[in-house]
Amino acid sequence: MKTSWRSASLVAAAAAVLALTTACGQEQAGSASTGSQNVGAAAAADGYGSASGEGGAATGAGQQAAAAGEAAGQLAVATDKKLGEVLTDSAGFTLYRFDKDVAEPPRSNCEGDCLKTWPPVPADGATAPAGADASLIGEVTRSDGTKQLTIDGWPMYRYAKDTAAGDTKGQGVGGTWFASAPDGKKAEAAEPAGLSTRKDPELGEIVVDKKGMTVYRFMKDSAWPVKSACTGACLEKWPAVAPVDKNDTRGVVKKGLMTFDRPDGTQQMTVDCWPIYTFAGDREPGDTNGQGVGGTWYAVAPDGKPVGAPK
Incomplete structure (x- = not known):
């Protein structure tokens, strides 16, 4: 009797294992x-x-x-x-x-x-x-x-x-x-515009370049005729913004978006006809270390006005 009981138990156990294995296999099988x-x-x-x-x-x-x-x-x-x-x-x-x-x-x-x-x-x-x-x-x-x-x-x-x-x-x-993007296409960030705007917590809406660096105006420049008073060593601290296609901008007023020839033969971008620059003292996007420097350098608003400059 003991032998029969043990044989029956082994058969039942084997059947259970086989059933479980088959079920797991079916779970992952199929075309x-x-x-x-x-x-x-x-x-x-x-x-x-x-x-x-x-x-x-x-x-x-x-x-x-x-x-x-x-x-x-x-x-x-x-x-x-x-x-x-x-x-x-x-x-x-x-x-x-x-x-x-x-x-x-x-x-x-x-x-x-x-x-x-x-x-x-x-x-x-x-x-x-x-x-x-x-x-x-x-x-x-x-x-x-x-x-x-x-x-x-x-x-x-x-x-x-x-x-x-x-x-x-x-x-x-x-x-x-x-x-996946919300429309089922592959998710991918839009290519940054050559010039766009961002909301600064202290300055409000200001213009930034393709790398997200703050763009500035020099109060000693002139808009008409377009002329830059920043030359020589000045450009080491305040690099001129290179030309940007009008269609490669977002949020910036397009009127007065143009380029002009500098005395050294290079071209510089303008917003509202004012030459624009970045600041070497800004290390990363979001920095505004150039704001108010010397009482002559100010971040640029989307319409080209100097943000925070005295009237």
């Missing part, structure tokens, strides 16, 4: 998912990176939420310093798109091991960010029958190595994975 038009299977994707660190699988709140296939909820738009506007889920985790997917008709080519690193975002419960075009939100039916969120046709994923809201560690992985 590429397709949209509602069922365009057929595609090859499994590669170049998706690894979700595992040295010695084991990645862990953390972000990975656990992604692995669990949590709904995205109310989508949101975050601003990243390098990427500009980035689409996130309701918890602030970045959503990604895959270059090897297809947007029209929607199809995901991330299957098998790819899904361990890039869990698909469920379509159920996802709503558009405030002020965004809700018609861009859609879904694609995956091979296992689940619905994956799409933005303008592009399937959306989380990245297993993003452990905190705001992380964008998946950006550029394999040269094929990119953070």
